[in-house]
Amino acid sequence: MSATLIRGSVEVPYARRSIEPTAHWLGRAFEALMQELDFDAARVDGLGVASFTLRPDRAIDMAWRLGLRVSWFMDDGNGGASGLNLLQHAVAAIETGQARHIVLMAGDAFQPADFQALQDNYNVTTRDLLRPLGIANPNTLFALATQKHMHRHGLRRSDYGELVLSQRRHAARNPNAVYRAQMTMDDYLNAPQVASPLGLYDCVPVVAGANAILLSHADEAGSHHGCVRVRAVRGLHNHDQHQGDGLQTGLAEIAPRLFADAGLRPSDIDLVSVYDDYPVMTLVQLQDLGLVGDAGLQRFVRETVPEGRIALNTSGGQLSAGQAGTAGGMHGLTEAIRQLGGRCAERQLPRARTAVVSGYGMVEYRYGMCAAATILEAVA
Template sequence: MTTPHRRTVRPRPQPDQETEFFWTSGRDGRLRFRSCTACSALVHPPQPVCRHCRGHGTAIREVSGRATLIGFTVNHRFPFPGLPTPFVVAQVAIEEDPRVRLTTNVVGRAPEDLRLGMLMEVVFEQAGDTWLPLFRPAADQPDPVPLPTDDPAPERMREHLRRTPVTRKFEDRAVISGAGASRIGRRLMAPPLHLTVEACEKAVADAGLTLDDIDGLSTYPGGGAYGGFAEGGVTALESALGIRPVWHNGAGETFGPGGSVIAAMLAVAGGLARHVLCFRTVWEATHAELVRRGKIQPPRGGAADGWFKPFGAVSPAVMLAMNAQRHMHRYGSTRETLGWIALNQRAGAALHPDAVHRDPLTMDDYLSARTITTPFGLYDCDVPCDAATAVVVSAAETVADLPKAPIRIEAVGTRIVERPEWDQATLTHEPQVLGQAAHLWTRTELSPADVDVALLYDGFTFNCLSWIEALGFCGIGEARDFLDGGKNIARDGVLPLNPHGGQLSHGRTHGMGLLHEAVVQLRGEAGARQVTDARTAVVSSGGLTPSGVLLLRTDG
């Protein structure tokens, strides 16, 4: 059905040749998807081939407009034109094919009345020449139904992978020879390239090399319009330093922020370079301040791209909050479960002289903090900052010439098993961690029990929980018991976690700061925060996008 036309300032979607039918379906009040003519699966987002049977025949199909409410979050923090906060962002599973989900808004019911498993029905709202499919609870409500299960199920992820068939791994041909970090702070007001150069010079010196020894450059996400999240990429750094690399790499579509390191390993293993400088710079805090002062113009326009931004899901926090909600619903984890992660990271940061937040944090502080987007509060979210991090990846045959013992790469995990779209992927864990984590253990004879220290991505507390379960430090759905009280993840616990404070308290360094801390820990150079006898470290990188994970060790 269609609501009466009304003026709205909500940005409209940007239809293209493939998606125009979807965004204009509401003209007659009917919801439509592309459907496979061979197996009848709904194909969403629209593709030229069915991912289930790989058939090439598709047609536009009208569906009932009924769906199951499988997730929702009440957004308090992130404003969106036409949607005064707080507002509900939700995900629904389509009745005809629950594998297909839509990110949407719930209308017609207060957030406190919503329950997972409710029956929903579509109602369209016009935005310019497009129609947004919103959903409201159906008038007649049966008992809530169980949420759809993932395919593959998290508990069976490893069944979809095979052990590495080669006898000599590329990981054996590369080492991490140096690491460096720039200044870090909330608003340094320094040009980002200055921070990049600072970190890179430190990393090269730490490796006992000079810039003339560097013959490769690798970064994430590379050049382009990444406001606050890059300095200009390889091009900018090469222009500043004049390294003249024989190999270079810069990309966002890789194995998370640490993908630059995995790419560098492949380069030195293949003989393309001997010493590759990998770097990552963020200056989000300064960028935001410059926007506020009018020194930088934010992107403008009346359109919202993608499948979830038209509904105000403009932050990863909004999307990941729904995964956290489903984990709580299915496995019984709680806000306190996430709180133990936040408290642990703050305790580590108190021992790091450069951490952004070092003040004590209690569970009462955590639980009473202002809401960001349910169930996340302020301390579930990492700290925007300005910083650069760099490491040098060297060919293994150069080890004898290095001044410090190298960090060996035991294995990497990179495989995509889930669907890559954020709102079509895993329901109960952070998307893009389960397959990569399972892949890691197929490339080594080591096991989770061999890990001495874990540096796990914590853009949000729930990122950490997902990696802990995915990597097998506890069973799927067992994080509530594993994290209870925080003892297991303390510096002297069974799995010392982010002893420098992680991104939650040390600062949002987008994964590379975790790698830097792993190097420091394995060298025994962490001072007051040092984990005793750390010889093996696992470092995860990213999530919500194709991510990666590395298992590092020392020769000792």
């Protein structure tokens, strides 16, 4: 049994744009976490930070700003996999005695020039090979993946729309979500086209914000009420998928071991949070995790999703809550922790004992380079 417990998580309300710098958002998340959990910040001795725009500052600078004395610190800029990568390392740090109380934070607040610079220089491949071709952002790459996915599985645009509408219904009950207005299938299908077949609502909206999570050694946790246990966590750099068609992630390789480590089956999961920068990648990850079922994708998107038979991205996901840069890699994790801890108010699930959370990110050439997943369990 893991010696690490997650005490809780917070997400400061995201904003469509911000004049405040990233450090401001991360600081707000840290303060909100300490306040909600009634925890003394002086006890925090570990800090992990994921951000694209905190630079040139890093985790150690953020620790200084927050007045922390840390024995463990870590920076992560691996996009959609960063939150779970931090979690994996933080659990190891606590269980090997490197720290007793670790805060993990993720967030970004892009100014227009910041976002353009990130897109142009995301990595060497983007800078040297994709930018000269006029591929300005991932929309083009994932439009091609969506085309292949539609053809392979016999899906229609409206099938992807069912995912988007389902998440918007969840967002309507999430006061922190940026996009909460009711959406119809006509709204989805008639939205401006971005890159065929992707429309406006298929592409994750950029916002400003931050998330924070507190982990402690179980011996230090006191009352375990509202705490969450990490039953398993794994990550993978999947170089081989760049030789394929992009319709499988590293999750397909790590999922069997992940569930075996947790001693659970996909059918045992109550809540699912998958990284949702585009609907196609939501479906790909669900398949890789073994959560679609034997009936196949058509039945899944035409019956399971619209009928609410799966608790999927119950915050509204990034497609409705927004993507605050690397906070997108911690957004689903934050929601799962809050659901399992019974802290989701109006949108609280009647049954939330187990959850699986995935992350996927760092696009190179055509596809994401890394994936990660964790299985969490509410502490009785």
